[in-house]
Amino acid sequence: MAAEVAPGVYVATAGMYTTTTTVVAGDDGGCLLIDPAVTVADLAALAAWLSGRGLRPVAAWSTHPHWDHLLWSNALGAAPRYATARAVAAVARDEARLIGAVEEEAPGHDLSLFARVEPLIGHEIDWPGPRALIYAHDAHAPGHGAVFLPDSGVLVTGDMCSDVEIPLLDLESADPFRGYREGLALLADVPCVRVVVPGHGHVARDHEFHRRIAADLAYLDAVQAGDDIDDARLTGAWLRAEHARQTAFTRRAPERRPG
Numbered sequence: 326m327a328a329e330v331a332p333g334v335y336v337a338t339a340g341m342y343t344t345t346t347t348v349v350a351g352d353d354g355g356c357l358l359i360d361p362a363v364t365v366a367d368l369a370a371l372a373a374w375l376s377g378r379g380l381r382p383v384a385a386w387s388t389h390p391h392w393d394h395l396l397w398s399n400a401l402g403a404a405p406r407y408a409t410a411r412a413v414a415a416v417a418r419d420e421a422r423l424i425g426a427v428e429e430e431a432p433g434h435d436l437s438l439f440a441r442v443e444p445l446i447g448h449e450i451d452w453p454g455p456r457a458l459i460y461a462h463d464a465h466a467p468g469h470g471a472v473f474l475p476d477s478g479v480l481v482t483g484d485m486c487s488d489v490e491i492p493l494l495d496l497e498s499a500d501p502f503r504g505y506r507e508g509l510a511l512l513a514d515v516p517c518v519r520v521v522v523p524g525h526g527h528v529a530r531d532h533e534f535h536r537r538i539a540a541d542l543a544y545l546d547a548v549q550a551g552d553d554i555d556d557a558r559l560t561g562a563w564l565r566a567e568h569a570r571q572t573a574f575t576r577r578a579p580e581r582r583p584g
C-alpha cells in the first residue's frame with residue numbers, strides 16, 4: 326500500500342485529494358506516523374498495512390490544524406500525537422468547524438479521537454527512531470510544522486510544495502502573502518533535502534524541490550501583481566475557486582502588494 330521513498334520511510338497516498346500519509350520506521354517495531362489520512366477505509370487499510378509489517382505507532386505528528394491532517398482511528402493505538410503549540414491553539418479555537426468538515430468530507434470517523442494533539446515542546450520529536458526535526462511557520466495554516474529527517478534527507482512538508490495544488494493561503498492571518506513567503510523561505514533553507522513529501526500530491530526528489538518552491542513564489546508574485554496566472558496546477562473547480570478568493574483578497578488589500 327505504501328511506497329518506500331527512503332530507507333525506512335514509507336508514503337501511502339489516498340485517492341481523496343491525493344493525500345499522503347508518512348510512516349517512519351523506528352526501533353523495535355515502533356513507528357512515527359505523520360498525518361494519517363483520510364477516509365475511514367484509508368485508515369483501516371493503513372492500520373492493516375502497519376500490522377502486516379510489524380509496525381506500531383509510538384508517536385504521531387499533525388503537520389497543521391486542518392481536518393484532513395488531524396485524523397486517527399482506534400486501530401492505530403494510543404500513541405502520543407503532537408503538533409506545534411500554535412497548531413494546537415488553532416484546533417481549540419476551530420474545533421466545531423473542523424469536526425463539521427470531517428463529517429461532511431469523510432464521515433464515519435470516531436470523533437472522540439479526532440484532533441487529540443498535544444503541543445510539542447522544543448523543535449524535535451522525542452521518539453525511539455530517526456531524528457525528526459520540526460520546521461514551524463505560519464504559511465497556509467497557523468503553526469504549520471514540516472518534519473525533516475536528517476538521516477534520510479526526507480522533508481515532509483504538510484500542505485506546501487505540492488505539484489497538484491497551488492499555494493493556498495491562510496486568508497484569516499494578519500499578512501497571508503508575507504506569511505506564505507516566510508514559510509517557503511524557511512523550507513527552502515532546510516539543508517540536504519533529498520526527498521520531499523507534500524501533504525497532497527507526489528513525492529519529489531532533488532532539484533524538483535527547488536523547482537516547486539520557485540513555482541510557488543511565481544504564483545504568489547503573479548497574484549500579488551494582478552497578473553494573469555499560467556499555472557499547470559489550476560485545474561479542478563475547487564482550486565480555481567480558491568484562486569479566485571486569493572485574487573479577490575489582493576484586490577481588496579492593494580497595500581499588501583510588494584513595492
Ligand SMILES: [Zn+2]
Nearest residue numbers: 389391466484
Ligand atoms: Zn491544509
